[in-house]
Amino acid sequence: xxxxxxxxxxxxxxxxxxxxxxxxxxxxxxxxxxxxxxxxxxxxxxxxxxxxxxxxxxxxxxxxxxxxxxxxxxxxxxxxxxxxxxxxxxxxxxxxxxxxxxxxxxxxxxxxxxxxxxxxxxxxxxxxxxxxxxxxxxxxxxxxxxxxxxxxxxxxxxxxxxxxxxxxxxxxxxxxxxxxxxxxxxxxxxxxxxxxxxxxxxxxxxxxxxxxxxxxxxxxxxxxxxxxxxxxxxxxxxxxxxxxxxxxxxxxxxxxxxxxxxxxxxxxxxxxxxxxxxxxxxxxxxxxxxxxxxxxxxxxxxxxxxxxxxxxxxxxxxxxxxxxxxxxxxxxxxxxxxxxxxxxxxxxxxxxxxxxxxxxxxxxxxxxxxxxxxxxxxxxxxxxxxxxxxxxxxxxxxxxxxxxxxxxxxxxxxxxxxxxxxxxxxxxxxxxxxxxxxxxxxxxxxxxxxxxxxxxxxxxxxxxxxxxxxxxxxxxxxxxxxxxxx
Numbered sequence: 006x007x008x009x010x011x012x013x014x015x016x017x018x019x020x021x022x023x024x025x026x027x028x029x030x031x032x033x034x035x036x037x038x039x040x041x042x043x044x045x046x047x048x049x050x051x052x053x054x055x056x057x058x059x060x061x062x063x064x065x066x067x068x069x070x071x072x073x074x075x076x077x078x079x080x081x082x083x084x085x086x087x088x089x090x091x092x093x094x095x096x097x098x099x100x101x102x103x104x105x106x107x108x109x110x111x112x113x114x115x116x117x118x119x120x121x122x123x124x125x126x127x128x129x130x131x132x133x134x135x136x137x138x139x140x141x142x143x144x145x146x147x148x149x150x151x152x153x154x155x156x157x158x159x160x161x162x163x164x165x166x167x168x169x170x171x172x173x174x175x176x177x178x179x180x181x182x183x184x185x186x187x188x189x190x191x192x193x194x195x196x197x198x199x200x201x202x203x204x205x206x207x208x209x210x211x212x213x214x215x216x217x218x219x220x221x222x223x224x225x226x227x228x229x230x231x232x233x234x235x236x237x238x239x240x241x242x243x244x245x246x247x248x249x250x251x252x253x254x255x256x257x258x259x260x261x262x263x264x265x266x267x268x269x270x271x272x273x274x275x276x277x278x279x280x281x282x283x284x285x286x287x288x289x290x291x292x293x294x295x296x297x298x299x300x301x302x303x304x305x306x307x308x309x310x311x312x313x314x315x316x317x318x319x320x321x322x323x324x325x326x327x328x329x330x331x332x333x334x335x336x337x338x339x340x341x342x343x344x345x346x347x348x349x350x351x352x353x354x355x356x357x358x359x360x361x362x363x364x365x366x367x368x369x370x371x372x373x374x375x376x377x378x379x380x381x382x383x384x385x386x387x388x389x390x391x392x393x394x395x396x397x398x399x400x401x402x403x404x405x406x407x408x409x410x411x412x413x414x415x416x417x418x419x420x421x422x423x424x425x426x427x428x429x430x431x432x433x434x435x436x437x438x439x440x441x442x443x444x445x446x447x448x449x450x451x452x453x454x455x456x457x458x459x460x461x462x463x464x465x466x467x468x469x470x471x472x473x474x475x476x477x478x479x480x481x482x483x484x485x486x487x488x489x490x491x
Contacts, residue, residue: 036312037310041312056127058290063292064228068294075119077238077324079119081162082159086158088489095165098152101158117156122167147160173236174234174236176188181231193234198210204350210343211347212224212225212226212227214385215384216382218382229389239480243335246332248471251464262462263348265462275424277457278379281379281428293399298323321480322407325402325473329398333394334395336393337395344390346377349376349459380458404447408444409477420441
């Protein structure tokens with residue numbers, strides 16, 4: 006008789022194991038990498054950014070703000086289904102109980118947040134977002150603001166971000182005085198010291214002529230010269246880490262750095278040309294913030310990220326990109342510094358140099374006043390002051406952010422390009438594989454590509470990388486606070 010309890014226990018254990026096995030076989034594993042919903046909304050944001058570039062021309066400052074605020078909206082919605090996280094702009098919405106903190110509720114909440122934010126910022130792509138919502142099985146017409154439902158929380162999160170950022174200095178709604186009803190109009194009244202045909206002060210930025218692609222030419226004005234006035238998300242102010250001044254005309258340092266730009270261009274290898282083009286980006290460009298969102302997505306695939314991980318990583322990554330643009334523009338507009346395009350002309354006016362002659366000409370001998378960057382006629386040089394390099398600032402910042410977030414500098418991404426395809430399609434070079442072994446090296450490759458291309462001197466690059474890293478470290482404290490880890 007004493008053996009029966011043991012037998013019953015044995016049978017119960019077997020039945021329990023069978024039940025557990027049956028339960029686990031009925032459960033679907035959580036989607037990871039490209040299958041998680043946060044990753045898919047990241048892809049949607051990149052498509053919209055590329056479309057924005059095609060429709061409205063490159064405007065990296067503006068699209069960095071869109072991406073930053075989209076992923077703040079996503080994070081704020083997600084935070085109400087997390088144990089510790091606190092939102093940035095969403096207020097008056099309680100954290101949901103533990104039994105509601107499910108993957109399904111998170112997917113719904115972040116989808117409505119992303120959908121509403123993208124509708125606001127990338128309004129011309131609303132049909133694309135609507136189709137994606139329906140593909141996910143969600144009703145795009147559900148405008149509920151019920152804070153007890155994931156749909157309502159997602160809608161509320163986007164609404165809170167949109168409202169909080171009105172009047173933030175970006176002038177999205179032409180709300181700044183003197184805008185004349187034009188969104189993104191320059192309300193600061195910036196005017197370059199140097200007209201396009203006369204270099205009055207060689208230390209200051211000078212507009213340059215571009216081809217209009219139809220046989221004519223035009224000189225684009227300064228892109229968003231008011232961006233230094235935009236309120237950051239994580240930084241205290243745009244000038245929080247403003248670098249010291251660049252080297253001036255007449256200094257030994259600037260003389261060396263201008264010659265370095267000439268020498269680098271005259272000796273461009275196919276790999277360097279490919280690097281210049283990859284970092285510059287061509288048609289369907291997603292600009293620098295989008296570039297680093299793409300790199301973050303590479304990390305997601307590499308490390309099989311869950312929804313939670315991607316929500317947090319994209320949030321930090323894109324807040325850094327947005328704030329780094331503001332910090333970069335603070336330096337650009339404060340110093341209003343010249344680009345190599347004008348500096349080479351100033352230093353080597355009628356002297357003979359070897360340089361790129363333009364499409365179909367290759368490297369030729371010319372006078373210094375004919376020098377130009379390694380760029381197509383229709384986009385010869387970024388139309389705004391030089392110091393510091395935006396590419397270097399955003400790349401330095403986002404690389405540092407991914408390094409801090411993953412806990413390692415290892416990256417491992419790569420890209421295959423044909424050298425010259427975006428710049429001189431009738432003179433193609435070899436097929437090149439660009440390898441990005443670490444985040445730090447990727448940022449440094451992005452930075453030096455701007456010197457190789459003739460858009461920046463080395464000081465623009467070095468100080469830009471440094472500025473970006475300072476932005477990322479400051480934003481890290483902000484991130485840790487909002488995820489509840491500090």
